[in-house]
Amino acid sequence: MVLPTGEASGWVAVRNGAVVEVAESPLPGERVVELADDEVLLPGLVDTHVHVNDPGRAEWEGFATATRAAAAGGVTTLVDMPLNSVPPTTDLAALALKRAVARERIHVDVGFWGGAVPGNLGNLVALHEAGVFGFKCFLSPSGVDEFGHLDPDELAGALRLLHGIGALMIVHAEDPALVSDTEGRRYADFLASRPRAAENTAIETLIAAARRADARVHVLHLSSSDALPMLAAARRDGVRVTAETCPHYLTLRAEDVPDGATRFKCCPPIRESANQDLLWRGLAEGVVDCVVSDHSPSTVELKATGDFGTAWGGIAGLQLGLPAMWTEASARGVPLAEVVRWMSSAPADLIGLRHKGRLAPGHDADLCVFAPDETFTVDPAALHHRNPVTAYAGRTLRGVVRSTWLRGHEVSTEPRGRLLVRGLA
Structure with missing residues (x-):
């Protein structure tokens, strides 16, 4: 099993x-469950960045399918983004509606982010008091008209307010x-349209x-x-900034994306292998959390x-994050305990x-029974x-989730x- 101190053999008692x-x-x-020789017990993963799109765009996903996919991928807790549902989670009424839609349909535990958009500064305190885990904003167009982006002055005003109530702002x-x-x-044209400089400048701001x-x-x-050095320097200076990355940035490479393969489109985009190597280093050094x-x-x-101009920009990978990460991590000599830390406790x-x-x-x-040496091809x-x-699609991944347990x-x-x-919570 993977414990906070690393891998070990032993027993876990649940009551x-x-x-x-x-x-x-x-x-x-009263009941004893023994794992097979090729299985490892992990804590359930915690995924704080999921677009369930329900209500309003449930044909894109929905709480029932998203949470079943999460459980099949070893994820026992997810936090839903305030877009692309309709209405977005930018006021109390929208939060209440989303909770009502989700309540009887979820297979894993679910929390919610609130949204910070132009004109809703007056709603943030009430959403915070209602129990959202923080607020998401965009510094560029979000891709949906109902969730606008903040300009620098609006960002500054929102951050002053959130400082006063101790709330977290998460930022595209x-x-x-x-x-x-x-x-x-x-794909080369799409990649050039969203250069690293766009991220670097926004993160600097x-x-x-x-x-x-x-x-x-x-x-x-x-x-x-490119943004890793400035993030590291800011943290050394006492700025309270953290960062995440995603399995697709750590496992997929721009050089391998075929033209016309819009299933790879996301914003910001999947970048080159040399950039990917540095992201892995940023994780290892703790710059990426x-x-x-x-x-x-x-x-x-x-x-x-x-x-690539008209296709929706987003990766569908909720069920596949753990095996995708373990496939790449094991090839790089990264231990399973580190992957679990990045995807669960952190x-x-x-x-x-x-x-x-x-x-x-x-x-x-919350438990995940994982067979790290078994492979499968994604269908x-x-x-x-x-x-x-x-x-x-079509990739052979290492690591199979054999069962997932929620609160025993x-x-x-x-x-x-x-x-x-x-x-x-």
Whole structure:
């Protein structure tokens, strides 16, 4: 099993949905579950970056399919983004609607981010008090009209407010002045339209604003390795900034994306292998804190257009993050315990989920039974995602999730997930 201290053999005792003891020797119990020789017990993963798109665009995903896919991928907790649902989670009414839609349909535990958009500054305190885990904003157009982006002055005002209430701002950081429109089938053209400089400049702006406001900020889906030195320097200076990256940036490479293969389109884009190597170094050195999916699916009709200008920009990878990461990590000599830390305890710590992300007494008995040496070939039609399209199609991945347990119960067809509230989770 993978413990906070590393890999070990032993036994885990569970009572009333929580881990009560971890021991080297067998423990008594009403029921005993023994793992096969090729299986490892992991804490359930925590994915703090998922677009469920429900209500309003449930044909893109939805709570039932998203949480089934999460469980099939070893994810026991996810936090839903405030877009691309309709309405977006930018006021109390939208949050209440989203919770009502999710409540009886979720197979894993689910929390919610609020949204910070132009004109809703007056809603943020109420959303914070209602238990969202923080607020997401964009510094460039989001891709949907109902979720606008903040200009530098609006960002500064929001950060001053969030500093006062102790809330976290998570940020899609690309500079709109450095992003250009593109069209056509060539991936090289799309990549050039969203250069590293767009991320670097926006992150520089964010760091400066966070420094002035003494606000806590988090950079979403980092793809530009150029930004790593400025993030490291800002943290040394005391700026409260953290960062995440995603499995697709760590496992997929621009050189391998065929023209017309719009299943690979995401924003910011998948970059070159040399850039990827530096992202891995940033993780190893602690400049990047965690790895989360940024699962952002759509219908096949919107995604598989063959035109990088018109296709929806998002990777469907919620079910595949762990095997994708382990495939690449094991090839690079990175131990499984590190992957688990990046994908479980680190995102739980980011949002203050004190009882998630670790195999340790007092934590929820959220468990993943993982066969790290078994391989499989990705068949999109076999995934639990609502739409059978993913950038990992046809790839052979290492590591199979054989079962997932939520608070001591194996996840099955019966929804057992709970809605999570910041401060009470």
